[in-house]
Amino acid sequence: MDYQYDIAVIGAGPGGYETAIKAAQMGKKTCIIESTYLGGTCLNVGCIPTKTLIKTANVLDTVKHAADFAVEGVDLSALKVDMAKLQKRRQKVVSTLVGGVRGLLRGNKVDILEGTASFADTHTLTVGDKQVSAEYIIVATGSSVFMPPFIALEGENHLLTSTEALDLDQVPASVTVIGGGVIGVEFAYLLNRLGSKVTVLELMDHILPMVDIEVSRLAEKRMTKNGILFRLGAKVSRVKDDTVYYEFGGQNCQVKSDMVLMAVGRVPNTQGLNAEGIGIEFDRKAIRTDAHMRTNIPHIYAIGDVNGKVMLAHTASHEGMVAVADICGQGEEMRYDRIPSCVYLEPEIACIGLTEAQAREKYGDGLKIGRFNMAAN
Numbered sequence: 001m002d003y004q005y006d007i008a009v010i011g012a013g014p015g016g017y018e019t020a021i022k023a024a025q026m027g028k029k030t031c032i033i034e035s036t037y038l039g040g041t042c043l044n045v046g047c048i049p050t051k052t053l054i055k056t057a058n059v060l061d062t063v064k065h066a067a068d069f070a071v072e073g074v075d076l077s078a079l080k081v082d083m084a085k086l087q088k089r090r091q092k093v094v095s096t097l098v099g100g101v102r103g104l105l106r107g108n109k110v111d112i113l114e115g116t117a118s119f120a121d122t123h124t125l126t127v128g129d130k131q132v133s134a135e136y137i138i139v140a141t142g143s144s145v146f147m148p149p150f151i152a153l154e155g156e157n158h159l160l161t162s163t164e165a166l167d168l169d170q171v172p173a174s175v176t177v178i179g180g181g182v183i184g185v186e187f188a189y190l191l192n193r194l195g196s197k198v199t200v201l202e203l204m205d206h207i208l209p210m211v212d213i214e215v216s217r218l219a220e221k222r223m224t225k226n227g228i229l230f231r232l233g234a235k236v237s238r239v240k241d242d243t244v245y246y247e248f249g250g251q252n253c254q255v256k257s258d259m260v261l262m263a264v265g266r267v268p269n270t271q272g273l274n275a276e277g278i279g280i281e282f283d284r285k286a287i288r289t290d291a292h293m294r295t296n297i298p299h300i301y302a303i304g305d306v307n308g309k310v311m312l313a314h315t316a317s318h319e320g321m322v323a324v325a326d327i328c329g330q331g332e333e334m335r336y337d338r339i340p341s342c343v344y345l346e347p348e349i350a351c352i353g354l355t356e357a358q359a360r361e362k363y364g365d366g367l368k369i370g371r372f373n374m375a376a377n
């Protein structure tokens with residue numbers, strides 16, 4: 001069979017664009033199809049813009065404490081963040097990086113097709129009024145904010161997701177964050193530093209579910225000291241107007257705020273892809289893949305958030321490298337037990353490998369645990 005491309009990649013986030021570049025560098029005729037924005041969630045409405053805002057929050061904090069570092073002359077009463085300027089800076093950082101991605105794709109001779117891809121058959125994609133055929137197809141469509149059906153939304157509320165929260169043109173006086181995962185906690189940290197009164201409602205008995213519990217408790221303690229109110233074991237059931245209703249310690253409670261941020265996870269993007277239609281198998285809402293990132297259809301791969309394994313940008317990129325290596329006959333496998341991650345607080349939290357709880361479950365009680373106090377480092 002003659003195909004237009006050796007490899008077609010669907011989605012140009014950090015999973016898709018790095019994969020397409022690698023495929024082209026391996027001598028494969030490659031195209032990438034993107035519906036919304038080059039750079040995907042990470043560059044446009046995820047990692048990069050959040051860290052740009054956090055940078056400003058950290059600069060503000062450093063300037064506030066300038067005297068501790070022997071810097072005199074700062075008029076603390078005049079300190080403020082110009083949100084309009086901050087938003088301009090965020091847009092500039094994002095557009096510079098998105099421009100870089102476009103340049104890299106072009107420089108490596110990857111064809112960029114704009115539009116939404118849908119499977120016509122296992123080797124053909126429909127993109128607008130065009131059909132694109134490829135020997136191999138790599139799905140890298142990412143994820144979207146999960147809007148939980150178990151939390152009722154009523155009345156006129158100022159409910160935001162992490163996407164809209166990036167656009168804030170003023171710092172809200174008070175914020176309620178639903179979900180104490182990475183997104184919820186990084187936003188809570190940011191808004192607290194910018195001056196909001198922040199309440200975090202988390203279902204579990206600790207924040208940051210992926211982090212070692214001892215470290216998660218330290219982070220919680222530090223942020224509590226800085227004024228964030230954590231309600232752990234709080235089950236949110238309803239948001240009505242500006243009030244969030246939740247169950248806490250057997251009691252029905254409520255909190256009123258200027259803004260509510262929903263951060264209870266993300267779901268794989270497969271809408272409109274017609275993946276089920278051509279027989280691709282799923283694990284709940286995610287596309288099922290093996291260690292080579294192959295789906296049940298051997299020439300179709302799925303990398304990044306869409307396979308629901310580990311929703312981190314650098315994991316997506318590496319899964320893409322594994323997929324391309326597999327296509328090129330180099331038989332690499334993905335190792336999920338050695339993925340580094342970071343939570344952008346002050347101090348930052350870095351992780352790799354198992355948490356203590358996971359290590360105990362895997363190896364029993366014969367663990368040797370080393371601790372070193374950061375302040376002494």
Ligand code: NAD
Nearest residue numbers: 179180181182183184201202203235236263264265311342
């Ligand atoms: P998450 O799954 O990490 O956390 C969601 C939290 O919401 C959980 O702790 C859960 O217990 C809680 N929750 C669920 N239902 C609730 C309810 N009714 N009431 C109160 N709490 C409830 O999801 P996230 O924080 O939205 O992040 C999504 C993905 O993005 C994750 O995979 C994350 O790793 C990734 N991410 C990573 C980074 C980073 O590495 N720095 C930054 C942002 C996002």
